Amino acid sequence: MISIIHTKTKPVEEVKNAFLKLMAQLNYTPSKTKVLLKPNIVDAVKPQTAVITDPKVIGGLILALKDKGVEEFVIGENSGFFSINQKNFQRLIKETGYRKMVDRLKKKHGINVRILNLQFTEFDEYPWIYGTLKLPKICRTHSYINIAKMKTHQMTAVTLSMKNQKGLLLFQDKKNFHLGYDGAGSLHSCIREYAKVIQPEFSIIDSTCALEGTGPVTGPENQTKVRHLNILIAGKDMIELDNAACQIMGVSIEDVQHLPKKKVNLAPGSEPIIPADPPFQKPDSYMKYGNIFLHTSPYGCSNCQMAFSRMFRKIMFTPEYIKKFQNLQQKYPRIDVFIGNTSITEIPNFENPVVFFGKCTKSIAEDLRKNFIPGCPPNHNKAIDVLFNL
Ligand code: SF4
Structure with missing residues (x-):
């Protein structure tokens, strides 16, 4: 059973009241007095980009859970590129507004809340179809609540x-x-099987604003757009919840390879499911950075995408590089860059330069x-060196 409620993100009391209603409709109270909140904080950007779970949504949720008797809150995230060192992680939580939100909850409401980089914590081992997964111990010691963002995604729809x-x-x-455990599976099968390994007690999709187009992050060439839906969706079953979200986005379940189809039941008091009109824009198969077309295979991971995006940001913020990039665009009308294990049949015989980015592409680059x-x-x-020496 799922429930949908209308809300804005300001004031935070409105978000809190929306969550209190959602939890009542779904008959949810955390099983423990300690809670792990897992938002989506994938890039160091502001919440109005619709790339991250809005920190104000998390703030409102914490206030609501405090009323339900929760005494300790941990906001946990491992965002890959930003989590591999603590300096980058601190930058991530500052620039997204999470640091400010947490400081406010502590000072104004006296709440026991902290942010944890899940790359650096203690782990339990979980057996699964592809071997053993290490997951944070805190998933067992705390009530785990998952708060996703509604977005389209280039690799997983x-x-x-x-x-x-x-x-x-x-x-x-x-x-x-992303590598499908050396080809034993695929990104899609990994996500599907992983949902059998661990499940949150409660799941929420922040759809106050949502991202459509070539997500999950914002590219430089208007390939994504923000949709203002002003709703929160919640439920105890991730599969049912994601089915409901797809119906709202106008995305066919058949296009989402990791998601089993499931009937959606609305809780008493829920808003109805109203499919987006027009449906959410589908992702392109590439991201465009000036004259560079970036292709990510289903086996490529977001770490290479973030490295590429970081490279491009550096070019755009360095006057000397801006000039070189302008020259590069005049020299070649198009450059194709490939990330992730790609088969030869997917590489057209381009007349313009082709660049393979990252270890996964080494053998095809050599071939x-x-x-x-x-x-x-x-x-x-x-x-940057390789690019400017083409
Ligand atoms: S080379 Fe890139 S895509 Fe391949 S595993 Fe490493 S970071 Fe991921």
Whole structure:
């Protein structure tokens, strides 16, 4: 059973009241007095981009849970690229507004809340179809609540509550998901099987604003747009919840390979499911950065995407590089960059330069004798060198 409620993100008391209603409609009270909240904080951007779970939604949820008797809150995230060192992680939580929200809850409401980088914590081992997964111990000691963001996604069609669980994984397992554990599975089968390994007590999809187009992050060429839905969706079953979200987005379940089809039941008092009109824009198969077309295979992971995006941001913020990039655009009308294990049949015989980005593409780069940028993921400064020497 799921429930949908209308809310704005301001004031935070409105969000709190919305959550109190949702929890009452779904008859949910945390089983423990300590809670792990797992939002989606995938990039160091503001919440109005619709790329991250809005910190004000988390703030309202914490206030509501405090009224339900929760005494300790941990906001946990492993966002891969930003989590592999603590300095980047601190930048992530500052720039997204999470640091400010937590400080306010502590000072104004005296709440016991902290933010935890899940790359650096203690782990339990969970057996699963592809071997053993290490997941944070805190998933067992605390009531685990999953708060995803409603977004379309270039590799998985959508990213909702099932996919948001990837943020509990260690950096190496995130890569393994994309590599399908050496081809034993695929990213889609990994997400589907993983949902059998661990389930939240309660799941929420922040759909106050949502992302459509070539998500899950915002590219430089208007390939994504923000939809203002002003709703929160919640339920105890991730699969049912993600089915409901797809109906709202106008996305066919058949297009979401990791998501089993399931009947959606609305809780008494829920708003109805109203499909978006027009449906959410589907992702393109590439991301465009000026004259560069970036292709990510289903086996490529977001660490290479983040490294590429970081490289591009550095170019755009360095006057000397801006000039070089302008020259590059004049020299070549198009450059194609590939991330992730890609088969030869997917590579057209381009007349313009082709660049393979990251260790996963080494053998195909060698076979085709094309440009290759090593690293897992590559260092963005080295990548800039290769690009400007084409
Ligand atoms: S080379 Fe890139 S895509 Fe491949 S595992 Fe490493 S970071 Fe991920």
